[in-house]
Amino acid sequence: MKILLAVDGSEHTKRMLAWMAAHEEWLGPEHQYVVLTVVPPIPPHAMEFLDADYLRSYDNEQAEAVFKPIRAFIDQHKLQATYVHEVGHAGDAIAEVAAEQKVDMLVMGSHGRGALAGLVMGSVATRVVAVCKTPVLLIR
16 A cells, blocks of 8 residues: 655654554555655745745755654654655645555544634645545544
8 A cells, every 4th residue: 555644743743653653554564655744835025035945955954854753763663665845735735745646545643623623723634635535544
């Protein structure tokens, strides 16, 4: 199975990884893993003052800060993974990468707020579930 792990470095990501570790069927060499993080875009008015090399470097540094503990987890479990980062709105980018990578399952952590809080506050998980054609496993 090809599994997309959507990560942001938060406590929700840590809970998702702990859940996966506790459920060994989700970890193993029979699966392919794609690890994705989405870096929020720099506001357009700020981008006017930054060159393209700086922006690429900034995006890479932000992504690598999220990936570092994930790499340790993947290595600890002797797994192989491809690491991808995108810049943009997290919900849309996650759904797009799931489609592009033709993954069988998307796994991500969630705040676990109720429907009303998600509606009022917005939610990456809510957006992903709404637009993603791939099955989504939310870990709370």
